[in-house]
Amino acid sequence: MAENEADAAQQGGEQKTIQPQKVYLKDVSFETPNSPRIFTKKWAPEIQVEFQNSANEINTDLYEVVVALTVTTAVEGETAYLAEVHQAGIFVMRGFDPQDLHMKQNVYCMRFLYPYASAAVSDLVTRGGFPQLLLSPLNFEKMYFDRVNRLKENAVGEGEQSDPQQA
Numbered sequence: 001m002a003e004n005e006a007d008a009a010q011q012g013g014e015q016k017t018i019q020p021q022k023v024y025l026k027d028v029s030f031e032t033p034n035s036p037r038i039f040t041k042k043w044a045p046e047i048q049v050e051f052q053n054s055a056n057e058i059n060t061d062l063y064e065v066v067v068a069l070t071v072t073t074a075v076e077g078e079t080a081y082l083a084e085v086h087q088a089g090i091f092v093m094r095g096f097d098p099q100d101l102h103m104k105q106n107v108y109c110m111r112f113l114y115p116y117a118s119a120a121v122s123d124l125v126t127r128g129g130f131p132q133l134l135l136s137p138l139n140f141e142k143m144y145f146d147r148v149n150r151l152k153e154n155a156v157g158e159g160e161q162s163d164p165q166q167a
Contacts (some may be wrong), residue, residue: 016095018108023116026066027086030124034078039129041075048072049135055105061094065109069117071125071133083124083133087117103144110140 032038050070055063066088073080091109093101118135125133 014095016100017092018104019092020112021062021090021092023087023089023113025085025120026088027068027084028120028124029082029084030128031082032080032128033082034080035129038075038078038080041078043131044075045080046074047133048074051138053106053110055102055109058090061092063091063093063105063109065089065091065105065113067110067113067117069121069135071121071135073125073130073133081125081128081130083121083128085117085120085124087113087120089113106144107140110138114138114140 048071050068050072052068053066054068055065058064066086068084068086070082070084072082089109089112091105093104096104114137121135122133125131
C-alpha cells in the first residue's frame with residue numbers, strides 16, 4: 001500500500017525531498033595570539049560572533065551546504081581567542097523550484113548544521129583552556145526573510161531613484 005501511495009504522489013508531480021547524507025567539519029581554526037599572558041587577566045570577555053553560509057550544487061539534486069561560524073573574544077582590548085568552524089553537510093534536495101530550494105538551503109539546512117557548528121566551537125574554546133562558550137540558538141527563518149525583504153527594499157529603492165532620471 002505504501003508503494004501505491006508513493007507511486008500516486010510521484011504521478012501527481014515530483015515529490016519534494018530533503019535527505020541529509022553526510023555531516024562533516026570542512027575547516028577548523030583556533031588561535032590564542034596572546035597566550036599565556038591572556039590567562040592572567042580578569043575574565044570579562046567581549047565576544048563577537050560572525051555567521052555566514054553557502055550552498056553549492058555537487059551533482060543533480062545533491063548539494064553541499066556550509067555554515068561558517070567565527071567567534072572572536074577579547075579581554076581588555078586583547079584577543080583572547082579566535083575560533084572558526086566551517087561545518088558542512090551534503091543533502092539530497094529534489095522537487096523544489098529555485099526559490100524554495102534557496103529557502104530550504106538557508107533555513108532547513110542551517111537548522112540542521114548550526115548545532116554541530118556551535119558544539120564544535122564550544123569544544124575548541126574549552127580545549128583551548130577558556131570557559132565554556134554556549135552560542136545562542138538562531139532563528140534562521142526570520143534571518144532569511146529579513147534578508148529577502150532587505151534585498152527587495154533595496155531593489156525598490158534603487159528603482160525609485162532611477163525612475164526620475166529616466167523621465
